[in-house]
Amino acid sequence: MKKRILTILGARPQFIKAAAVSRAILEYSTIFEEKIIHTGQHYDRSMSDLFFDELNIPLPYKNLGVGSGSHGEQTGEMLKKLEPCMQELKPDIVVVYGDTNSTLAGALVASKLHIPIAHVEAGLRSFNKKMPEEINRIITDHISDFLFSPTTLATGNLLHEGFGEQQIYQVGDVMYDAIKFYQKKSSQGFSEFLSDHSLSSDPFILVTIHRAENTDNVNRLTAILDALNDIAHSKMIIFPVHPRTKKIIQETYSRELSPNLKLIEPIGYLQMLSLQEHCQLVVTDSGGLQKEAFLNQKYCLTVREETEWQELVDGGFNFLVIPDEIAIRVANLWNKPFDSMDFQPYGTGSAAEKIVRILEAAINQ
């Protein structure tokens, strides 16, 4: 009988990571079958369905429709709805990704039902427990059975927290797998993107901002937008705006936006890859985009006080900045050649296959 993998997803970056692993699971379809449950954490078409369509992710067995809410409300609702699903589906293993509320809920329910848990992207730490993601990832790691670490630093964090080496598998980063696979498909659409959005082909900065620590503090979000607005006097900025950020900008930002600061709706993964490929540099607070910038040979300014991807800061590819520093950094990096010097912290782009092979070996023991 085939072994059943239950994948729990809910938020945009998880769809990208799971796309890579789902493809690898399909290669082992004589051994595994995958069922996907979507918690419904992200529900706008541009934040969810678009990704399933363009990345060819198998359709979820169920969407729990949890939607937005406070952390307790959102996570609690997921726990309540996930438990009967897992009891019904009786998976041999539950796979969770990253650090969202969907990750935590999936892992907690599985752990109470004594179902083995695989955590993809284990060991990342910002060492800032005020971030909801930090709590989610610490707890998820500590109740997981298979810790799939993307980097040497993440592996070191796990060892430091007392995990045994037999539980840690440093497989590389599944987002690298995704980039390698989808980049070919993304490159054709750039000129179409420009004409769809009535944009010129001038060099541009790609911006995303959505973290609670930036959006929920009005002064900080205002300072970020002021900085971008000033830079936009001389440079084009393309900023696909997360719904959380859009709502807060509409409610709180009163200055007139420069016509060069292009706030657009969230875009799909393929368009995002093509913007990364064509941009001059990246300004973000997203975890995934920091790595994607590096893998696309672009410098990144990260508007945070710390990052889980410290190896890029140490290597001089990524710069942690406060809002007031964005303009000067942009000026310094604008024409600076990017040389990654064969630095490869994220593995070889074959993490998904390694994960499935490790699960197969473990399940057959």
Ligand code: UD1
């Ligand atoms: C979540 C993750 C974050 C990840 C991000 C990627 C947690 C704690 N955070 O943050 O780690 O980087 O996803 O995008 O899980 N909203 C919509 N439509 C949607 C989704 C969200 O309008 O499809 C709005 C709602 O107002 C919601 C707010 O965005 O209240 C925040 O959504 P939420 O799921 O809480 O977290 P994200 O900010 O997306």
